[in-house]
Amino acid sequence: MIKDYMRKDLADFRPYHSPLKPYQVKIDANENPYAHSDQVIAKIQEWVQNKDNLTRYPDTDINALREKLSEIHKVDKDEVICTVGSDQLIELIIKVFVEPGEVALVPNPSFSMYTLSTVLNHGKAVPYELDDDFNYDYEALISAYKLCQPKLVFICTPNNPTGNKAAIEDMIQVLDTVKCPVIVDEAYEEFIGESMMQYIDQYPQLIVLRTFSKAYGIAGLRIGYGVANKEMIDMIGVAKPPYNVSSFSQAVAGFILDDIDYYKEQVKTISSNRDQLMKDLESKEVIERVYPSSANFILVKVKDDQLTEYLANQQMLVRGYNNVGRLAHHIRITVGTEEENRQLLSLLDTYKL
Numbered sequence: 001m002i003k004d005y006m007r008k009d010l011a012d013f014r015p016y017h018s019p020l021k022p023y024q025v026k027i028d029a030n031e032n033p034y035a036h037s038d039q040v041i042a043k044i045q046e047w048v049q050n051k052d053n054l055t056r057y058p059d060t061d062i063n064a065l066r067e068k069l070s071e072i073h074k075v076d077k078d079e080v081i082c083t084v085g086s087d088q089l090i091e092l093i094i095k096v097f098v099e100p101g102e103v104a105l106v107p108n109p110s111f112s113m114y115t116l117s118t119v120l121n122h123g124k125a126v127p128y129e130l131d132d133d134f135n136y137d138y139e140a141l142i143s144a145y146k147l148c149q150p151k152l153v154f155i156c157t158p159n160n161p162t163g164n165k166a167a168i169e170d171m172i173q174v175l176d177t178v179k180c181p182v183i184v185d186e187a188y189e190e191f192i193g194e195s196m197m198q199y200i201d202q203y204p205q206l207i208v209l210r211t212f213s214k215a216y217g218i219a220g221l222r223i224g225y226g227v228a229n230k231e232m233i234d235m236i237g238v239a240k241p242p243y244n245v246s247s248f249s250q251a252v253a254g255f256i257l258d259d260i261d262y263y264k265e266q267v268k269t270i271s272s273n274r275d276q277l278m279k280d281l282e283s284k285e286v287i288e289r290v291y292p293s294s295a296n297f298i299l300v301k302v303k304d305d306q307l308t309e310y311l312a313n314q315q316m317l318v319r320g321y322n323n324v325g326r327l328a329h330h331i332r333i334t335v336g337t338e339e340e341n342r343q344l345l346s347l348l349d350t351y352k353l
């Protein structure tokens with residue numbers, strides 16, 4: 001049987017599929033619901049007219065975009081690496097640091113790719129638990145660190161899917177103790193405007209992750225990046241496949257940065273819509289608890305697990321958690337446009353418990 005040739009530890013794994021259900025409102029993946037600026041669209045239209053842009057391989061070193069990012073973040077270009085979504089960066093870091101059987105410490109609950117990528121790369125993902133309100137518990141982190149001697153520690157802030165952020169002073173305390181690489185995943189940083197990036201010189205073990213998939217609205221183009229000191233970036237670069245980021249993605253990310261104020265306005269709108277939506281959700285009967293959020297999504301505890309399916313049947317997709325682990329009876333709702341949020345609230349009103 002051909003399956004006998006597959007790695008035994010992966011035998012029970014299933015390929016990742018995201019349900020492609022028909023939808024009118026898609027608020028399940030923390031994407032930006034708004035349109036791109038006229039300036040960005042015009043530059044894209046011009047870009048595709050140039051034949052070489054499509055027929056030639058991309059710039060494997062992603063120079064122009066790294067240059068722009070280094071100016072924005074006030075770091076050196078050699079302190080930036082770009083990848084196919086931050087998913088690829090997570091994978092590269094694990095490949096470079098974790099040997100078979102070695103440990104990566106991952107928050108629980110949090111973004112599932114930390115665990116999945118660790119296991120796929122022969123490592124062991126050990127969870128450190130967030131507290132009962134899903135806030136970070138630094139004592140739990142540090143004692144897990146002392147016990148497991150991990151090769152990597154992941155922190156996600158704001159954390160997906162719980163929405164809470166880690167305090168900068170607490171992360172600094174972690175960095176004062178933890179000597180192995182510490183990945184601070186700031187996929188939703190634009191919504192809090194607080195970053196650990198300024199500490200990369202002080203802490204050589206720190207790697208900050210960012211993405212263009214959330215605030216910048218190009219999840220479809222798969223582009224993320226990391227910022228760390230040059231030695232760290234060079235080490236991660238060992239595992240980076242050549243030509244990983246497409247020419248189109250590199251170009252469009254650059255166009256977005258050239259019009260960054262437009263996207264900052266969208267972030268402001270989304271953040272104020274989130275605050276309103278959090279209040280409005282509080283009063284809905286089917287919702288048991290609304291967790292505070294610093295990102296573009298809201299975690300809620302529901303009184304009835306059928307809600308996700310009910311909404312999907314009305315062509316509204318939210319992220320449910322299949323009744324397992326600490327996220328059982330919770331759903332994550334991405335903040336949509338004003339109209340989408342209104343539609344969600346009125347569907348919740350019609351839901352019979």
Ligand SMILES: Cc1ncc(COP(=O)(O)O)c(C=O)c1O
Nearest residue numbers: 085086087111160187211213224
């Ligand atoms: C915390 C976090 N990190 C990383 C990612 C991956 O983003 P990308 O689209 O850049 O691969 C996500 C996507 O949902 C996320 O929530």
